[in-house]
Amino acid sequence: AQSVTQPDIHITVSEGASLELRCNYSYGATPYLFWYVQSPGQGLQLLLKYFSGDTLVQGIKGFEAEFKRSQSSFNLRKPSVHWSDAAEYFCAVGFASGGSYIPTFGRGTSLIVHP
Amino acid sequence: KAGVTQTPRYLIKTRGQQVTLSCSPISGHRSVSWYQQTPGQGLQFLFEYFSETQRNKGNFPGRFSGRQFSNSRSEMNVSTLELGDSALYLCASSSSSGFSTDTQYFGPGTRLTVL
Numbered sequence: 001a002q003s004v005t006q007p008d009i010h011i012t013v014s015e016g017a018s019l020e021l022r023c024n025y026s027y028g029a030t031p032y033l034f035w036y037v038q039s040p041g042q043g044l045q046l047l048l049k050y051f052s053g054d055t056l057v058q059g060i061k062g063f064e065a066e067f068k069r070s071q072s073s074f075n076l077r078k079p080s081v082h083w084s085d086a087a088e089y090f091c092a093v094g095f096a097s098g099g100s101y102i103p104t105f106g107r108g109t110s111l112i113v114h115p
Numbered sequence: 116k117a118g119v120t121q122t123p124r125y126l127i128k129t130r131g132q133q134v135t136l137s138c139s140p141i142s143g144h145r146s147v148s149w150y151q152q153t154p155g156q157g158l159q160f161l162f163e164y165f166s167e168t169q170r171n172k173g174n175f176p177g178r179f180s181g182r183q184f185s186n187s188r189s190e191m192n193v194s195t196l197e198l199g200d201s202a203l204y205l206c207a208s209s210s211s212s213g214f215s216t217d218t219q220y221f222g223p224g225t226r227l228t229v230l
Contacts, residue, residue, distance in 0.1 A: 043119070097171050
């Protein structure tokens, strides 16, 4: 069965510092990979997604992620964090089913930004 | 264009009761998916509807059910509520299939508390 691991429950960074959130997956076929952000009291917002092609994916809000098949990873990065980036971040892998896809989410990483 | 709306936003029920939650997708979107988010289990896929048909279902008991109407609005129902059903229920819509290349847009969720 597919699974997604986000090893870091919390990450604290200073504003302006770089950020990398880790995500590892287990899936037998070519994965469809996603990163979502959830601010307090809000639903999820898609940051970026990977289906095929270039393994470096650009997303919204200055985020990017790199798919590394050999490491089964899809880490999220941002060169300079802003205080407004403080939120919960979820990695997800989608597997095909019934003409669509079913997502499996990681447990999330809470990002704390210090001024 | 209006986003995904969910009603009600907050709900308090007692054990044994049943509850119905509503989701109105973005205009023109035909796929609606439901998710349960709890601190213990994280984000879990409940089911997906497309053109009034359930296309996928997650690993939840039969007490959880849903439907989609011809205008793409969707409802989910939970019968015989248990304390463990307390959660944030998220709805997401996309223009076609649930989790393919089309981006899913999430609503703010309905916070259900079971006493």
